[in-house]
Amino acid sequence: MANKVTxxxxxxxxxTYTVGTGGTVTLGTPYHQRGAVSLNLDAEGDESSFAxxxxxxxxxxxxxxGFSGTLETAMFDxxxxxxxxxxxxxxxxxxxxxxxATKPAVCILFQIEHDETASRCILYNxxxxxxxxxxxxxxxxxxxxxxxxxxxxxGDNETGLTKNVFGADSAAYAxxxxxxxxxxxAE
Numbered sequence: 001m002a003n004k005v006t007x008x009x010x011x012x013x014x015x016t017y018t019v020g021t022g023g024t025v026t027l028g029t030p031y032h033q034r035g036a037v038s039l040n041l042d043a044e045g046d047e048s049s050f051a052x053x054x055x056x057x058x059x060x061x062x063x064x065x066g067f068s069g070t071l072e073t074a075m076f077d078x079x080x081x082x083x084x085x086x087x088x089x090x091x092x093x094x095x096x097x098x099x100x101a102t103k104p105a106v107c108i109l110f111q112i113e114h115d116e117t118a119s120r121c122i123l124y125n126x127x128x129x130x131x132x133x134x135x136x137x138x139x140x141x142x143x144x145x146x147x148x149x150x151x152x153x154x155g156d157n158e159t160g161l162t163k164n165v166f167g168a169d170s171a172a173y174a175x176x177x178x179x180x181x182x183x184x185x186a187e
Contacts (some may be wrong), residue, residue: 008113012073013038013177014084017105017125023158025182030176031083035074037146039110041067041123041153041163066162067123071108076131076147083129085132086180103128106153109180114183117168124161124183125154156183 012035016028044065052058078095081087086101106121129150136145155162161183166172172181 003032003114003119006112007115009036009039010113011037011109011120011177012071013109014080014106014182015109015180016084017107019157025156025158027180027182027184029179030109030180031080033076034075037074037112039069039070039108041069044068044152050058060099066155069153070098070149071149071151072146073146073149074146076149081131085131085153085173095122097130105154107180109177112135120173122164122166122176122180123153124156124164125145127152161184179181 013030014033015030016026018026018028021027021034040054044067045063045064048061048063049057050059070128076085078087081097082089082094083148084103084106086103087095087099087102088098090096106126107124111120134145152180155163158159164181164183166176166181
């Protein structure tokens with residue numbers, strides 16, 4: 001039976017995305033970032049059109065420039081900040097955010113629940129922004145705040161893959177979060 005609806009986000013992982021001198025893509029060991037709240041993706045691209053024969057849309061084309069998105073978690077942990085955002089330990093035991101830090105290209109992995117079976121998704125060659133956090137006073141009840149992080153998905157330059165989705169019956173499903181699939185097409 002096919003899935004009819006989507007709900008739920010869990011199992012958020014991030015790994016490095018590295019392209020070697022021969023063009024071979026290597027994905028690093030996935031890091032589990034707990035507390036996934038939401039992940040949104042917006043398609044990036046523009047429409048080009050050409051008018052002729054008194055028709056404003058005689059010819060039309062949409063460019064596909066990947067995605068931009070926002071990832072929201074309960075709180076990004078210190079290890080995530082060090083591995084993927086360039087934070088550094090400081091004297092006295094602090095953790096400092098470094099201006100213009102070098103950040104690695106990454107893949108974002110996550111699981112989406114459906115009415116029948118879950119699917120697992122990977123976003124290739126992503127650039128991470130900075131964490132946005134709102135701090136507020138506690139009033140009559142405690143309400144947790146969340147961390148948000150903007151990102152862009154460029155995709156794999158060789159294959160053009162930006163997003164890859166695996167169902168529970170796929171070969172990569174069982175090892176998805178320990179050995180994520182590199183961007184490649186079936187032979």
